[in-house]
Amino acid sequence: MTQQDLYNLLLDPSLSLEVTTIDAQRTIGKIVTPELLTCRPETTIAEAARRMREAVCGSILVTNENGEAVGIWTEADVLRLDLLDPHALSHPISSVMSSPVKTLPHNITFSEAAVYFRHHNIRHYLVIDDDNRYRGVLSQTDVVLNQGAEFFLQLKEIGTIPLRPPLRVAHSLPLAEVARQMRQERQDAVIVDYDDGGEPGILTQRDVLRLVIKEQAQTAAGELASRPLQTLRQHTSLYSARKMMSEHRVRHLGVLDDNEQLRGLVGFADILAQIEHEYMQELHSALKERDEALNASRQNQRLAHKVFESTLEGILITNAAGIIESVNPAFSRITGWTQDDVVGKTPKVLSSGRQSDSFYRHMWTSLQENGFWQGEIVNRRKDGRNYHEHLTITGISNEQGVYTHFAGIFTDITQRKLNEERLHYLANHDSLTGLPNRTLFMERLSASITSTRRNQKQMALMFLDLDRFKIINDTLGHQAGDRLLCAVAERLTATLRESDTVARLGGDEFTVIVEDVQDVRHVARVAQKLVDALISPLELENQEIFATTSIGIAIYPSDGEDADVLLMNADTAMYRAKESGKNTFEFFTTDMNAETVSRMQIESGLHRAIERQELSLFYQPKYRLDTETLCGMEVLLRWNNAELGAVPPTRFIPVAEDSNQILAIGEWVLANACQQAQTWLAQGLLPGPIAVNLSGKQIRQPNIVETVRNILETSNLPASWLELEITESVAMDNTHEVGRTLASLKALGVRLAIDDFGTGYSSLAYLKRLPIDVLKIDRAFIQNLHEDPDDAAIVVAITSMAHTLGLEPIAEGIEHEEQFRFLRENGCTYGQGFLFSRPVPVQEMDDLLVESQALRAWGNPDAPHHHHG
Known part of the structure; x- marks a missing residue:
């Protein structure tokens, strides 16, 4: 079978043969690199050899002025030189190069390449691509090291392959004569024996090339040989031989028989021949099996x-x-x-x-x-x-x-x-609403910026966030929340032009790209349309839900010239819309950047607030309204930063929540509050429970119950003297996790209170199942209590409900005598506010407790109990 026959067989579509277990699919183009070592035809042999030596390359390509390969010279060719000729190395490379250059297509497999090497008995091929461009040079070494025939090589022992007796020369023989004998015997390596009877050395074609450059043609072989010769036993596998050659960077190894005598040399060419032989054997075996099957059926x-x-x-x-x-x-x-x-x-x-x-x-x-x-x-x-x-x-x-x-x-x-198109759609669209997701939105935003810049126009980016979505989602359930998001997506899409893009970034965040903006007033009208489109009530879970939105707007190019900046500024403007009362829109202004910087400064400062001892606790007394006696206190956190000064809780608490720093800070507050409460209790000054607020993130921590237990044990404070407050929205979380956590906290013996009651969407059926002790009426209902009949009615209803459920009602934010009298006359048990006392530091709270104890000791019910500190 000729090489062309083999190639035709491999390409024949009627064949479906598993021709080899060797890596028959990997192509030679995968490993060759386009960095070719080249020279011109007039380059001297000495210069070409020097370049090959410096590049550690076994061949050099000879190219003409057009870059076309006209010949190739390899380290094997050095043996053809007459090294005794003093002018041998000064001849042009064109006089000794091989021409024409043999080529291989880049997409043939290693197994096919092995056949080519064997058939033509050469060691280097120029690899070309489909357009006849040069891809690199492939050598026998490349094939051996990358063939992927490890399984076959591991099974094959060196002793099973035919090895020619090695050419052996005396150590005193000059290099030129050694090269002549190597050429005459067609050997690419020679064994050098020494008179001292010691271990032999080895000289290879590559050594001859290196030494000729150094003009050592007359030097004795013994002085130039690599010694000792690296050897292995004949029972060693070809795989181990190849591995050893790679590790020692040699291409020949001596093979020892069972008597430790040198039997011969094994080189890369021998391994390649075995790989090619195995490949041909497997191919012939496969073809034979096919022929036998066809002959057996007699119906080819x-x-x-x-x-x-x-x-x-x-x-x-x-x-x-x-x-x-x-x-x-x-x-x-x-x-x-x-x-x-x-x-x-x-x-x-x-x-x-x-x-x-x-x-x-x-x-x-x-x-x-x-x-x-x-x-x-x-x-x-x-x-x-x-x-x-x-x-x-x-x-x-x-x-x-x-x-x-x-x-x-x-x-x-x-x-x-x-299916691929569907996957692409799913990768670029929100699975719930079908709107573009963040990935596709960012692509469209970047494309819109490019188009707008090219046409020298303006565009607007709107960032929408639904108001109070979390409360709706937590109260009515995630399925209702999903339906709400779908309804919002439909309304937004119906309101906008087809040329505008509306996307869902995640959660309840949406974005809108409005292109070709001629007048910013048009953007304001579009934003108002979106606000109006969502203000109409939606029917969810047999309830009317108002899904209002807050919108932030950034204009290109005035508010940013790249996608990330525009998105950040639109987001900043949206937060300003939230702060402005929600259900509205705000354009980005430069002062909002200052707000963003301020938030970043606060977040950075909070990271080391505990370490720098910048946090402190204030205490606001609670009073029993019917007797006006001090009955407890609420713990409030204060922060005084070296750079920012006194930062109000309304500024740093939301930042702590967003950055998760509230967990460490909250634990610090609880530990210090309990320690202080125990101090007062030991002094006989503590009049009632000390109330500490737990954030939503704290209450959802898996280890919150263990944390509270450890703090109580460390501070030695009895659990009944600790009251934990959570907001109404957190208490109404219908995942039941919060309910289980509250039950576990109640089992510790602590008191539980719902803060800001009346501002959320409480389910009374769920509320009565919670193990709570106190309802705190939000200050929003107390402020106009003495002037607004609706607020007064709500407070009376909450107070009555609390008593019915066996809970203690407490009013926050009492500032006027009229509020105080109304609450006392309508059955509200407890109250706190500026009418009694502002939050005070620990030293002032000490004084209030001592004074309160003295009044109780004297039993003076008419003594004034209002402290307008």
Whole structure:
């Protein structure tokens, strides 16, 4: 079998043979690199050899002035030089180079390359791509190191392969004579023996090249050889030999027999020959098995026809001119065209018009030059519907290498393409609302900025966040929240133009891109339309829900010239809209950046607030309204920063919540409050429980119960003297996790209070199941209590409900005598506020407790108890 026969067999589409267990699919183009070592034809042999030595390269490519390869010279060629000639190295490289240069296509496999090396008995090939551009040089060494035949090499012992007796020379022989004998015996390495009877050395082609450069042709071989010779035993595997060569950076190893005598040398060429031999053996074995199967059935043509007829892939055979000669049933099933419809015509009958003329010209050029083309194409069925197919076309050549036929094998991949499009859609769209997601939104925003910049116009970016969505979601459930988000998406889309983009970034955050802005007033009108579109009530869970939104607007280019800056500024403006009362929109202004910087400074300062001892606790007394006696206190946190000064809780608490620093700070507050309470309790001054607020993030921590237990034990404070406050929205979390946590805290013995009651969406059925002790009426209902009948009615209702449920009502924010009298007359048990006392530091609280104890001791009920500190 010739090399061309093997190549034709490998390309024959009628064969489906597993020809080898060696890496038969990996192509040589995967490892060669385009960095070629080159020289011009007039370059001297000495200069070419020097370059090869410096580049540690076994060959140099000789190119003309147009960069075309006209020859190649390798380290093996150095043996052909007459080293006794003092002018041998000064001759031009063109006088000794091999020409023409042998080439290999980049897409052949390593196994095929091994056959080429063996067939031509050379060690270097120039690798070319489909356009005949040079991709690099492939050597025998590359094939051996990258063949991927580890399993075969591990099974094969060195002793099982034929080894020629090594060429051995005396150590005193000059290098020039050694090179002559190597050339004469066609050996690429020689063993150097020494008179001292010690271990032999070795000289290789590469050594000769290196030493010739150094003009050591007359130096004795013994002085130049590498010694000792690296050896291994004959029972060692070829895999270990290859590994040892790689590790020691050598290409020859001595092979010792069982008596420790040198049997011969094994080199890269020997390993390559074994790989190629094994490959050919497996190929012949596969072909033999196929022939035996065909001969056994005595119906060679019938079997081939059966495969052709029964395969699920569509097949069409054309002649060299592209005229269809035959198709199989699968072709007709996929395309709808019968054999009679298409025989005698060209494949153009399938054309959908989706591919350009240049596409088909490239395909035909590839077939004519390489006999192969593979890719995806959109064709048309007989009924006019398009379909996607994966098509492989292979040229079938005669003995002269001329393509006589082309075989096209294709698979219908329409469903796969639809699945890919679906996956692409899912990767770029929000699965809940169908709107573009963050990925697609950022792509469109960047594209819009580019277009707007090119046309020298303006565009607007809106950042929308639903107001109180978390409360609605937590109260009515996540399914209701999802339906709300879908309804919001529909309303936003219906309000905007088709040219505008609305996207969902996640949660309840939406963005809108408004392009081609002529007047900023138009943007304001669009924003107002969006606000108005959402203000109408939605029916969810048999309840009317008002899903208002806050919108921040940034204008390109005045508010930012890249996507990230615009998005950040629109987000900043949205927060300003929230602070302005929600259900409105705000344009970004430069002073908002100052607000952002301030938040960043606060967040940075909070990181070390505990370490720097900048935090302190204040205490606001609680009073029993009917007797005006001190009955407890609430702990309030204060922060005085070295750079920022006294930062109000309304500024730093939200930042601590957003950055998760509230967890460490909250634990610090609880520990210090309990320690102080124990101090007062030991002094006999503590009049009632000390109340500490727990944030939503704290209460949802898995270890919160353990944390509270440890703090109580460390401070030695009885649990009944600690009251933990949580907000109404947190208490109404319907995940039941909060309910279980509250039950566990109650089991510790602490008191539980709901703060800011009346501001959320409480379910009374759920409320009565919670193990709480206190309802704190929000200050918003107390402020106008003495003037607003509605507020007064709400306070009376909450107070009555609390008593009915066995809870203690306490009013926050009492500042006027009228409020105090109304609350006392309508059954509110406890109260706190500026009318009694402002929050005070620990020293002033000490004084209040001592005074309160003295009043109780004297039993003076008419003594004044209001402290307007």
